[in-house]
Amino acid sequence: METANSTNYLNSHTGSRWTSGFMSWITSTDHKRIGVMYGLTMFSFFFLAVLIGFIIKLQKFYPAASGWEIIPVEWYGSFFTLHSVIMIFLFIVPGAPAVLGNFFLPLQIGAKDVAFPRVNLLSYWLYLFGAIMAVVGILLGGADTGWTFTPPYSVTTRTISMFGTQFDSVSWMLTAAFILGWGTILTGINFIITIHRMRTKGMGYFKMPLFSWSIYAASWIQVLATPVVGISLLMIVLERMMPVGFFDPNKGGDPILFQHLFWIYSHPAVYVMILPSMGLVSEIIPTNSQKPIFGYKSIAIASCSIAGVGYLIWAHHMFASGMSDVASIIFSFLTFFVAIPTAIKVFNWIATLYKASIALTPPMLFALGFVFNFSIGGLTGMFLGSLSTDIHLHDTDFIVAHFHYTMFGGAAFGIIGGIFHYFPKMFGKMYSHKLANATFGFMFTGFNALFIPMFILGFYGMPRRYHTYPDIPLFTNLQQASTIGSWILVVGVILMFITWIHGLLKGKKSRQENPWNSSTLEWQTASPPTLYNFEEDPVVTRHPYDYDAFRAEVKAGTSKGARDE
Amino acid sequence: MNVNYNPASIFAQDVDFAFWFILWVSLFFLVFITGFIIFSIIKYNRKNNPVPSNLHGNTALEIVWTIIPTILVMLFFYFGLQGFLKMRNVPKDAMEIKVDAGMWWWKFTYPNGLEQNTAQGLTVPADTPIYLPLHSNDVIHSFYVPAFRVKMDVVPKAAGAEDNYTWFEASQIGDFDLFCAEYCGLNHAQMITKVHVLTKPDYQAWLDEQSAEHLKKQAENPGQALITSKGCFACHSSDGTKLIGPSFKGLFGKTEMVVTNGEEHEITVDEAYLKTSIMEPGKDIVKGYQPLMPPLPLTPEEVMAIIVHIKELSE
Numbered sequence: 001m002e003t004a005n006s007t008n009y010l011n012s013h014t015g016s017r018w019t020s021g022f023m024s025w026i027t028s029t030d031h032k033r034i035g036v037m038y039g040l041t042m043f044s045f046f047f048l049a050v051l052i053g054f055i056i057k058l059q060k061f062y063p064a065a066s067g068w069e070i071i072p073v074e075w076y077g078s079f080f081t082l083h084s085v086i087m088i089f090l091f092i093v094p095g096a097p098a099v100l101g102n103f104f105l106p107l108q109i110g111a112k113d114v115a116f117p118r119v120n121l122l123s124y125w126l127y128l129f130g131a132i133m134a135v136v137g138i139l140l141g142g143a144d145t146g147w148t149f150t151p152p153y154s155v156t157t158r159t160i161s162m163f164g165t166q167f168d169s170v171s172w173m174l175t176a177a178f179i180l181g182w183g184t185i186l187t188g189i190n191f192i193i194t195i196h197r198m199r200t201k202g203m204g205y206f207k208m209p210l211f212s213w214s215i216y217a218a219s220w221i222q223v224l225a226t227p228v229v230g231i232s233l234l235m236i237v238l239e240r241m242m243p244v245g246f247f248d249p250n251k252g253g254d255p256i257l258f259q260h261l262f263w264i265y266s267h268p269a270v271y272v273m274i275l276p277s278m279g280l281v282s283e284i285i286p287t288n289s290q291k292p293i294f295g296y297k298s299i300a301i302a303s304c305s306i307a308g309v310g311y312l313i314w315a316h317h318m319f320a321s322g323m324s325d326v327a328s329i330i331f332s333f334l335t336f337f338v339a340i341p342t343a344i345k346v347f348n349w350i351a352t353l354y355k356a357s358i359a360l361t362p363p364m365l366f367a368l369g370f371v372f373n374f375s376i377g378g379l380t381g382m383f384l385g386s387l388s389t390d391i392h393l394h395d396t397d398f399i400v401a402h403f404h405y406t407m408f409g410g411a412a413f414g415i416i417g418g419i420f421h422y423f424p425k426m427f428g429k430m431y432s433h434k435l436a437n438a439t440f441g442f443m444f445t446g447f448n449a450l451f452i453p454m455f456i457l458g459f460y461g462m463p464r465r466y467h468t469y470p471d472i473p474l475f476t477n478l479q480q481a482s483t484i485g486s487w488i489l490v491v492g493v494i495l496m497f498i499t500w501i502h503g504l505l506k507g508k509k510s511r512q513e514n515p516w517n518s519s520t521l522e523w524q525t526a527s528p529p530t531l532y533n534f535e536e537d538p539v540v541t542r543h544p545y546d547y548d549a550f551r552a553e554v555k556a557g558t559s560k561g562a563r564d565e
Numbered sequence: 566m567n568v569n570y571n572p573a574s575i576f577a578q579d580v581d582f583a584f585w586f587i588l589w590v591s592l593f594f595l596v597f598i599t600g601f602i603i604f605s606i607i608k609y610n611r612k613n614n615p616v617p618s619n620l621h622g623n624t625a626l627e628i629v630w631t632i633i634p635t636i637l638v639m640l641f642f643y644f645g646l647q648g649f650l651k652m653r654n655v656p657k658d659a660m661e662i663k664v665d666a667g668m669w670w671w672k673f674t675y676p677n678g679l680e681q682n683t684a685q686g687l688t689v690p691a692d693t694p695i696y697l698p699l700h701s702n703d704v705i706h707s708f709y710v711p712a713f714r715v716k717m718d719v720v721p722k723a724a725g726a727e728d729n730y731t732w733f734e735a736s737q738i739g740d741f742d743l744f745c746a747e748y749c750g751l752n753h754a755q756m757i758t759k760v761h762v763l764t765k766p767d768y769q770a771w772l773d774e775q776s777a778e779h780l781k782k783q784a785e786n787p788g789q790a791l792i793t794s795k796g797c798f799a800c801h802s803s804d805g806t807k808l809i810g811p812s813f814k815g816l817f818g819k820t821e822m823v824v825t826n827g828e829e830h831e832i833t834v835d836e837a838y839l840k841t842s843i844m845e846p847g848k849d850i851v852k853g854y855q856p857l858m859p860p861l862p863l864t865p866e867e868v869m870a871i872i873v874h875i876k877e878l879s880e
Contacts, residue, residue, distance in 0.1 A: 320746075
């Protein structure tokens with residue numbers, strides 16, 4: 001026990017001569033340390049973006065006629081740009097793969113580390129550098145293009161920041177996104193090769209846990225789609241610096257071309273954001289049900305088909321852009337084919353609950369909250385895939401609510417649930433379940449109160465990205481309900497941080513390997529895991545979710561289960 | 566009260582039918598999913614059911630829940646397509662009103678040359694198909710009338726490329742909000758006007774009156790007519806109020822501090838300065854304002870007419 005303790009990853013690491021302190025983290029090539037660093041950085045940015053979102057909602061509390069102005073109109077553009085760029089590029093795209101993928105992918109497949117530990121560290125550095133550059137660039141330059149960078153506006157806009165400083169903020173932000181893209185691509189390559197080459201003995205593809213499967217599918221999208229957006233963003237930077245004219249109609253260019261290039265990446269990218277969270281939910285539900293996941297193979301295949309079909313449907317973001325009607329019809333038709341594997345997953349998750357033995361632990365609450373929120377997110381996507389309804393709902397609050405249901409209620413709930421699930425493994429401590437349950441209560445209530453009114457607003461025609469809105473009583477009432485929801489949600493987010501910090505500092509120490517009695521491989525390591533993860537290379541003989549076999553192993557003493565403490 | 570979002574065009578029926586159809590199907594599934602989760606939490610919690618089954622799956626069931634969603638989504642596609650085809654096929658006898666959009670104004674040009682600006686709005690007859698070519702003078706805007714269920718981006722196009730278009734046929738008399746739905750900068754949320762739907766006789770009377778007045782104004786004061794039709798008043802007031810740009814009132818002959826290429830210097834507003842400011846708006850920026858004004862395609866004669874009117878406003 002003493003040796004495992006002294007060599008756990010929190011006390012020692014690989015990669016550099018620094019043995020302790022800040023430098024030993026920032027120079028470490030240990031996948032577990034890198035995962036933790038990503039987590040810290042990402043959630044710091046997340047908190048900043050939540051606060052900005054909170055202020056944006058406050059701005060909508062009263063209509064235009066009231067003269068209510070929390071954010072001056074000159075800054076509004078950079079406020080929603082900051083919110084969306086941080087949430088998308090710094091939080092949800094790196095998301096679950098960067099934090100939990102880094103930490104648990106090697107553990108789940110029985111590897112010592114990822115395939116290229118140094119490249120992994122480089123990814124983190126690129127991420128950190130790009131993230132700081134993006135945030136500083138927008139804060140001090142006031143970029144106001146949103147996260148979609150749509151030209152010609154993104155080419156012509158010149159802004160002054162809220163601090164009065166002025167420089168080419170949009171080019172800064174785009175260059176930062178380009179650098180972030182490099183980090184993403186390298187992580188993707190690293191994970192794909194890790195999965196191809198480093199599975200332990202007996203770990204066939206269809207013996208891999210589903211989180212690893214989802215990381216695998218998401219990594220392919222990262223590798224294949226990110227270069228497209230990288231180049232497109234550089235094209236905008238070029239246009240801003242010199243008269244190239246790719247997207248400038250006065251020089252014979254076409255602004256719609258950019259939208260195609262942008263969505264060729266950014267549509268598949270939404271599956272980079274959601275797939276790993278689906279993977280986490282596929283871990284949490286069987287663990288807390290103590291039974292095999294329903295339809296393991298079809299979930300694994302569904303992940304890959306979502307990733308595949310996800311490439312072919314980008315132009316459903318452009319039904320109102322004036323592209324050819326035939327293209328609109330084809331893209332609408334194809335879009336519905338991504339709904340099918342998604343529906344299959346949802347049915348498989350709830351079928352897992354049938355005849356289960358359910359423990360409503362905090363991660364389970366988040367996983368079930370995910371299923372509910374994501375169902376709403378997925379079903380409201382049907383309105384946007386269908387042509388005539390999309391024409392009406394496009395660029396309104398309906399679409400804002402829809403993607404927050406998939407990205408926050410879905411992806412972010414999955415990541416947060418995943419962190420609650422893996423917290424005892426990562427830190428060898430257990431957080432307070434009371435605080436965690438309260439976190440879920442506030443977040444779930446606040447989230448739904450915030451975004452359900454926005455669906456209705458959108459249906460009645462409230463356009464998105466409006467600094468204020470016309471004085472229509474229905475608009476005002478719904479906006480106020482939504483703003484009050486945002487207050488509850490912010491309380492939930494603050495409680496979440498309190499729960500984690502309290503857990504780290506005061507949480508009950510627990511060296512037990514497998515507190516949730518989970519059947520997958522990562523729970524067989526020490527808590528926190530030792531430097532090279534497993535004392536000996538593990539050998540896999542059974543299906544990852546075969547709970548009957550797992551219980552027999554625990555009885556025989558060959559696997560570690562939950563122990564009473 | 567102005568209820569601007571109730572269905573008011575011939576598209577609304579198709580769009581709303583597809584919307585409510587998808588909504589009811591979605592609600593059914595959401596209730597089913599949520600109900601099943603709650604049922605399981607109660608029936609199969611660890612206390613009530615300490616020994617779980619070891620069920621791995623059921624192929625028949627999985628085939629069923631692959632086929633049912635496939636059929637449903639194909640229905641969603643079909644109903645969406647029906648409404649869309651109607652929106653994209655303009656009747657041959659439709660009346661054409663040209664729509665121009667810029668930061669942050671709308672302009673509507675009628676077949677007889679009559680122009681209406683953001684403050685005046687778009688006036689149309691009921692039960693008449695209206696064809697709207699959409700032209701952008703700067704960045705992408707979007708023409709959106711929620712009550713008509715109509716939306717189309719107004720995209721700047723290269724020379725020779727066709728402009729986007731949309732059409733509608735209003736079925737209700739009244740005033741309806743017209744929004745810009747694509748983020749276009751600072752005053753995006755003010756790029757709002759109204760569609761006024763009149764009965765056919767009312768519309769004809771309105772048109773005759775407006776056209777006569779329009780011709781009169783243009784003859785009397787071409788500068789004012791231009792400033793109105795180009796939407797200058799969206800940012801420059803004529804009564805001294807500070808908007809996004811400096812007011813026209815008392816402007817001519819005034820001493821201003823301007824910033825040129827980052828350097829401040831003092832100028833007196835004269836014809837040459839006004840000319841530069843209209844033709845190259847980004848060159849000299851009056852201190853305290855942002856470089857936001859777009860260059861406008863104006864002939865030298867039109868620029869002179871505008872300057873003459875600014876002089877009048879300064880007297």
